[in-house]
Amino acid sequence: MAARESLEVDAGTLTTQRILGRVATYAALLFFSVLFLFPLVWMLTTSLKSIGEINTSQPVWFPSPPQWENYKIVTAKLNFWRYALNTVMLCVLTVTGTVLSCSLAAYGFSRIKWPGRDKLFIITLGTMMIPFPVLMVPLYALFKEFGWVGTFKPLWVPAFFASAYNIFLLRQFFMTIPQDLTDAAVVDGCSEFRIFWQMIIPLARSALMVVGLFCFMAVWNDFLGPLIYLSNENDFTLALGLQAFQSQHGGTDTNLLMAAGSVMVLPVIVLFFFTQKSFIEGISLTGLKL
Amino acid sequence: MTREQKRNLVKGLLFTAPWILGLSIFTMIPALMSLYYSFCDYSVLNPPVFIGAKNFTSLSTDAVFWKSLNNTLIYAVVALPLGTVMGIALALLLNQQIIARPLFRTIFFLPSLVPLVALAILWQWIFNGEFGVLNHALSWFGIDGPNWLTDTTWAKPALVITGLWGVGNSVVIYLAGLQDVPRDFYEAARVDGANWWQQTRHITIPMISPVIYFNVIMGTIGVLQIFAVPYVMTGGGPARATLFYTMYLFDQAFRYLNMGYACAMAWVLFVIVAGLTLFAHRMSKGHVYYGGA
């Protein structure tokens, strides 16, 4: 760490231009941070307001006193632990399945040359161009045929059979890894799978983490899938549970809705904050990097 | 086919086997069925009846179809370049040697974590013409802000802004790409006296071009199918100013029960997206640099 920073500093003396650059950087960062943070802060403060503080024409910034019991109500109503467990279960299975199957497929699409590869890849890209709503009815019929409706299976089993977006993402990363790096291994008689598992996977760890993260979030926030396939209240996920706070003719408790939203977001924020280093900076620290 | 080629074919097929299975079962079967439905009168609840190309001919005279297509293309033309530039800019900003980098990264990524319902309510409130914070902020500069979401001129820009807020997704991808740029390239450039901009222009951008390519292609595909956020935030209003293609398709499929017609729309969109993606691909030829294969 220290070595790298000194390298940065000695690259140039502190000229005025450099200082100005720094100031501009931080100014831009702060400006965007406020923009990006604001809505979230508002979500958090709203989650602590009383109904009276929401029902005013002038926005209330700081609820006083903060209504912590909103969170108690929400976790009780959401059946929080149960729904969280269901959601985590779907996340674990989906992320595992996606990362495994997509990295395999991406390897096949990027580091092995075989006839028909590029045609299949074009078809892969093409599948993303069909709007999902028209696939829903045949897909439902298919899952019905499998006897999967009413179970969790339609929500995670397909993940083990890869998805176009993630294959494409990983393929792009795999393609940036210099060919001569693996050529040497081939000469040494390494099997293709060993190259994949022992060289490519560690090198592309940041990309794999990104795929895992996106996949996790998609499942975490997915409302439609669970809505369609689950019909037992005990199987519900957090995103599906959110709807319990919206009532057409009974008044939506925005404070509770926002509290529920915060409850859903906070674990992910914490997870992201503590793991991001490992997947954004991971590679350069492992020393495998060139 | 040489033995080498044969071996590679077997290896390639083995590696892609899960996807080939998934592709055929979970995507191709539904896709081919929807292709068949596009030539049918199909209400979902009753069996499809083959009617030839009638759905496609009706599309050509459907004013709402043209309106939604128009809306979508306008949105795409504005949102896609903005999103790309902003994504790269933020990633470059975050990739510098700055204090509290993890914190800033988290902040820029936060919006992508907010559930859709909460996000919609949040932004409706921000864009509120009377009490919204956005107009409040504009008033400091003496600007009398519009009624964003209920004004036919401003509803689309409002959605573009909401979309930009979720740019953190692509920032994360760019950052992962930036980490892959070998450090010695920069050191060599610095020795040659290249400044920050020159390094960015001649090293960083070419080195992450595969990632930019990915984001542009995915952005094109995604932006033309924009659905969830406007569906919850504006429902297509005011006066269909934010009725996008996939929203109209959804209405036809699930609210008007004209699934056949919706499938025809889907395949028309498929052709458009494929065309535009191909165009983006052509444009990128020679600009995308692959270190590997």
Next chain:
Amino acid sequence: MNSIASPSLKRAGWWFLAFAALILFAVMLQRGMRGGRVATHTPDGRVIVEYWEKWAGIEAENMRVIVNDFNASQNRIFVNYLSVGNIEQKFLLAASGGNPPDVIGLYDQNTLNFTEKGALLPLDKLMARDGLTPADYLPRILNLGIHRGITWGLPSVPACLALHYNKRLFREAGLDPEKPPATLKELDEYAEKLTKRDASGKLTQLGFSPSDPGWWNPLYPTWFGGKIWDGVNKPTPDTPENIAAFEWAASYSRKYGVKDLQAFRSAMVQFDTGQNSFISERVAMQLQGVFMFTFIEKYKPDMDYGVAPFPAADASLTSVTLVQADLLGIPRGAANVEEGWKFIRYVQQQPVMEKLCQLQKRFSPLAKTSEQFYTNHSNPDIRIFRSLAESPTGSEWPRTPMINEYVDEMENGYSHIFMLDETAAEAMALVRRRMTPRFEERERKWEAIKDERMRNWEEIAPR
């Protein structure tokens, strides 16, 4: 930091992590594989009836009380109650896949897509068998579950619309708070008096705006004696009465300016959050449903307001209202038709229905209502709504399967009128030109299958 740990210790750590991950994965996998055929009976041998209801939040909880009552009232049937957001989509897929629930709760206008396409079962024979007759209901409410002469759904709770006016603001403006406007002309005059601007000319208070809340825009002709369809199979958006109604709505845009009115409308972030312009006392008069009371009670219980019939254009028209209803129906392909019906039948009993309507703060859809119902009802104005629903004048959402397309097109036309881009005559003529061929095509399709369908319905109707 990593250098502290010795390589062997680090390796052990990795193995441990990998092992833990594997265990976690296995546990999750085991959980994810669970399920399959949902149980058909409870452990104590009761038949499980699946009931999907569109209500969420507090409304869903109110219905749960009734469901629990039913489950406690007998020992043969257990109703499994599920509150479902986006119920239409879920139901559509389930019905198409032959996997529907046994009972479904829908809004009246949402049943129309499903009846003609055969996704619901006719209830007439069951009603006759169990002694339910049309005379047991308010005719206009019962009618909301009938299409092509067949009853597809029975009401759970009804609704209708009335003028809500702010008595405090009436007094402030020098108007008699006990004398709400009796004609539309009076409404316009009062609205003028109740409208305030600040020094810069910006609206600070509005007497009335037709676009606030703007949920029934296409149905303003109701108060002009107009109908937006012929009751059978033709759209009639541009009759003289209808055009007069939309021109009246546009007159507000002319008077107060489109942008100012929009600002007022957008001030209402989300109606159901209580940030409603009537409750925040920025708009003095509003057309609202019986459900408005729930919001007032929740967000401003001490509000001084009154309820009256929304005035009509013509003095000869009195007690005009728009009626709506929440309906319970039985999907075709339901596994437990008889048991599902038992539950619906249970809800239709006077004491049960009154309990439900009291919980949901509505009036009862049944012809007979007990005196207690009114004395115990929390809404002091409930009788006004009830008598409005009893009156024969007024309308409802057009009872045609074209409703969603038609209403979307009408809303679009209305937006253009409201924004003064187009005159009412122009906008509505365009709606007619666009919609007439679609109505005709739908009618042609119906004619082709009509006889077979009717025969089929006769056959499948549970009895």
